Amino acid sequence: MTPNVETVHGRVAPSTASPSRRAVVTSALRALRPKQWTKNALVFAALVFDHQLFDPSRLATVVGAFACFCIASSAVYLINDIHDIESDRQHHRKRLRPIAAGHISPTSAWSMAVLLSVTALVGAILLRPAFAGIVAAYLLLMVVYTYVLKDLVIVDVFTISAGFLLRAAGGAVVLSVPISPWLYVCTILLSLFIGFAKRRHELQLLEESAGAHRRNLNDYSSNLLDQFILIAAAATVMAYALYTFTSPSLPDSHAMMVTIPFVLYAMFRYLFLVHRRDEGGSPEQMLLSDLPLLTCIILWGVVTIVILYAS
Numbered sequence: 001m002t003p004n005v006e007t008v009h010g011r012v013a014p015s016t017a018s019p020s021r022r023a024v025v026t027s028a029l030r031a032l033r034p035k036q037w038t039k040n041a042l043v044f045a046a047l048v049f050d051h052q053l054f055d056p057s058r059l060a061t062v063v064g065a066f067a068c069f070c071i072a073s074s075a076v077y078l079i080n081d082i083h084d085i086e087s088d089r090q091h092h093r094k095r096l097r098p099i100a101a102g103h104i105s106p107t108s109a110w111s112m113a114v115l116l117s118v119t120a121l122v123g124a125i126l127l128r129p130a131f132a133g134i135v136a137a138y139l140l141l142m143v144v145y146t147y148v149l150k151d152l153v154i155v156d157v158f159t160i161s162a163g164f165l166l167r168a169a170g171g172a173v174v175l176s177v178p179i180s181p182w183l184y185v186c187t188i189l190l191s192l193f194i195g196f197a198k199r200r201h202e203l204q205l206l207e208e209s210a211g212a213h214r215r216n217l218n219d220y221s222s223n224l225l226d227q228f229i230l231i232a233a234a235a236t237v238m239a240y241a242l243y244t245f246t247s248p249s250l251p252d253s254h255a256m257m258v259t260i261p262f263v264l265y266a267m268f269r270y271l272f273l274v275h276r277r278d279e280g281g282s283p284e285q286m287l288l289s290d291l292p293l294l295t296c297i298i299l300w301g302v303v304t305i306v307i308l309y310a311s
Helices: 021-031 034-049 056-083 106-127 129-147 155-175 181-213 215-219 222-246 255-276 283-289 291-310
Strands: 006-008 011-013
Touching (some): 021 106, 034 056, 034 181, 034 283, 034 291, 056 106, 106 129, 155 181, 181 222, 181 255, 181 283, 255 291
Antiparallel strands (some): 006 011
């Protein structure tokens, strides 16, 4: 049986035959960016801090909300990749994304994005109509970000932060529980910290060609972003520390203060990875690949649950 390859100057070249169905499915799954679904775990915050984690029906509801946000965020990633197809091809890693690499056509990607958006909204309506409003707001905000706001310096990162805030708010709305102001504050500050660190990574990585990949990178500088990151990091730690001994929803013993060292270590470790390992461009990848950071977050979660539910 003759291999399905061509030779060019004595070398084996890739086949020009149509990709197999398995390859198409694999490319489609990669385009959905399942690794980034970890960001949607914020919807569980209200469940955990409202002491309902072990209520099966409430847990199932939030799992459904998590699924809706995963579907909606994948639709947003597809729309973003369609819009950024040319700039992604100038990025050493993003050029390998299925749409930029030509494995999925923009037409097919649009069809997938529409289908996923409708699915997420229908699922959200079935869970709770008010929650559907949160999902719709998230989809609208991210589309506006893709086409307008991502080119506005500072506003771009605040928009990403708003997306995280909607995830956290969605978890509270789907359960019909009050949204803690501390949840707002800590979510906003932490997402700003991560967002500015990501911009710094892009600026450092792309150097002179940074503006060609993302226009507003010309308006940033490494020194400016370092100051933004420092302010956001300090504010995040301070806000979390205040939360642990002032929030009325926590044990009167102030035992949550025990978790402050975990937050400090996680912030310091993240800064170490950004400045000494030149990481930060893919927060979800850092979370999954850096064992010390992952271990710290897991320990924080375990200790937090013990404190909240054993009191």
